[in-house]
């Protein structure tokens with residue numbers, strides 16, 4: 001792809017050109033900086049819902065530490081697997097450029113055996129914003145092991161809002177003590193930063209649960225980076241009586257709009273600016289409640305944290321702020337997602353800096369329809385399928401097989417349309433064209449919400465629809 005000057009948004013080309021010029025006239029800044037992290041990943045005991053259990057901690061912390069780095073930095077993370085099982089950590093939304101084979105999913109890396117260490121190294125480039133990492137194999141992320149990644153702008157790159165007074169990372173997600181082989185079913189709760197709900201209702205929330213408190217000062221504006229780190233539950237996020245100004249999602253600045261609540265699906269990360277503009281007669285609730293579920297059964301599965309003004313005169317009390325009341329109507333959520341627009345004139349690094357910004361005129365080289373169906377029984381086991389194929393990870397990760405020129409590890413025949421006939425097990429990969437543009441259409445033929453983790457790439461969502469009508 002060649003670089004094109006965009007006629008419609010001239011403001012962007014200028015800051016980019018200015019940066020290039022700077023790099024060219026100041027070539028003596030030798031290497032980009034390195035940030036080193038040493039992580040010991042082990043089971044630790046925590047009681048997020050009042051009952052002691054094993055969770056995955058990093059250096060004894062749950063959630064894990066925030067990786068706070070600046071664009072262009074090289075990040076080196078030496079991970080020691082102190083669990084009694086294999087471990088892989090992946091970096092959600094961070095594009096792996098040079099070392100795509102070490103992105104920490106089964107297709108690229110071998111898991112780190114128990115007792116071994118492995119050093120991830122990658123450069124954060126052209127992506128400024130909020131991301132998170134998590135263990136990628138099995139259901140480990142249901143047990144913790146996750147944490148935030150913040151990529152800051154370099155000083156020469158402007159940010160489209162004033163520097164907030166504080167920066168607050170919030171992990172929200174469903175939580176369940178897992179039993180091997182059982183269906184996931186209903187979660188036991190929704191955690192916020194690894195903690196259970198504030199006792200807003202004595203019937204629904206037992207006594208003695210440790211909850212998260214966010215300390216703020218009146219009149220100040222804070223950036224909240226909210227990540228849904230759960231397994232399968234979409235959450236509606238809201239802060240009682242406070243507007244949330246959406247400014248960024250996963251490394252893209254958005255057109256700035258206020259929301260009183262926002263649906264955050266599994267794997268999504270959003271930044272909101274929240275101004276503490278309410279009186280301090282009491283604390284306020286921060287809520288994450290399950291979406292698309294029968295509210296009466298699920299009300300005990302609600303995450304509640306506390307927003308505490310430094311001059312607060314009392315505890316939060318009374319009912320939680322209302323969720324959208326649309327159990328039978330998913331259009332609210334879809335319209336809300338559609339209302340989130342990219343601010344293409346904000347001077348930021350972009351997912352596709354070398355290519356065309358005129359998305360409407362991209363020549364799509366491949367189109368894949370990926371259709372998922374409810375789990376099917378294949379060879380006696382319940383298995384999820386895409387286009388009729390249930391992927392079975394080969395012993396050798398495909399990218400390693402490429403490196404060592406091993407044949408027969410996988411097939412390159414993943415169908416571009418759903419297969420007809422009985423579902424089957426396969427090691428079939430999509431054969432992507434180098435430098436091509438692929439359009440992927442996800443069709444959910446299950447009766448439940450489905451979320452996808454598109455590892456190692458930044459994607460541009462071009463549309464959503466109810467595909468039945």
Ligand SMILES: *[C@@H]1O[C@H](CO)[C@@H](O)[C@H](O)[C@H]1NC(C)=O
Pocket residue numbers: 068069150167168
């Ligand atoms: C991240 O590091 C920068 C300095 O590089 C600092 O200004 C900022 O406060 C840090 N952010 C967080 C959330 O720790």
Ligand SMILES: *[C@@H]1O[C@H](CO)[C@@H](O)[C@H](O)[C@H]1NC(C)=O
Pocket residue numbers: 078117118119
């Ligand atoms: C394991 O950790 C040691 C000590 O920090 C380090 O020297 C070594 O490079 C690491 N090995 C790998 C494969 O990351």
Ligand SMILES: *[C@@H]1O[C@H](CO)[C@@H](O)[C@H](O)[C@H]1NC(C)=O
Pocket residue numbers: 159160161254255256343344345346347
């Ligand atoms: C988009 O970003 C630009 C540049 O920072 C800013 O001036 C403008 O107000 C933003 N637009 C919206 C609608 O948020």
Ligand SMILES: *[C@@H]1O[C@H](CO)[C@@H](O)[C@H](O)[C@H]1NC(C)=O
Pocket residue numbers: 201202203204299319
């Ligand atoms: C607490 O929750 C229960 C069950 O949903 C409900 O019946 C009750 O009214 C709630 N109590 C208060 C004080 O809101």
Ligand SMILES: *[C@@H]1O[C@H](CO)[C@@H](O)[C@H](O)[C@H]1NC(C)=O
Pocket residue numbers: 242243245256257258275277
């Ligand atoms: C968002 O809401 C705040 C009040 O909470 C208001 O001051 C601000 O102007 C609003 N911004 C937009 C873009 O609507």
Ligand SMILES: *[C@@H]1O[C@H](CO)[C@@H](O)[C@H](O)[C@H]1NC(C)=O
Pocket residue numbers: 241278279280281
């Ligand atoms: C403070 O704000 C709350 C919520 O908006 C309101 O109910 C209350 O009357 C206000 N109190 C004062 C003293 O302004």
Ligand SMILES: *[C@@H]1O[C@H](CO)[C@@H](O)[C@H](O)[C@H]1NC(C)=O
Pocket residue numbers: 294295296297
């Ligand atoms: C929601 O759950 C309640 C309690 O289990 C049940 O009585 C009710 O029929 C359910 N409603 C729907 C729409 O499924």
Ligand SMILES: *[C@@H]1O[C@H](CO)[C@@H](O)[C@H](O)[C@H]1NC(C)=O
Pocket residue numbers: 356361362363
């Ligand atoms: C798309 O293909 C057409 C015809 O080959 C070509 O004229 C056009 O320049 C291409 N557009 C882009 C953005 O590459």
Ligand SMILES: *[C@@H]1O[C@H](CO)[C@@H](O)[C@H](O)[C@H]1NC(C)=O
Pocket residue numbers: 444445446447
């Ligand atoms: C699944 O696909 C079939 C055939 O296209 C359709 O009849 C059915 O309504 C779909 N079910 C769901 C839940 O999307």
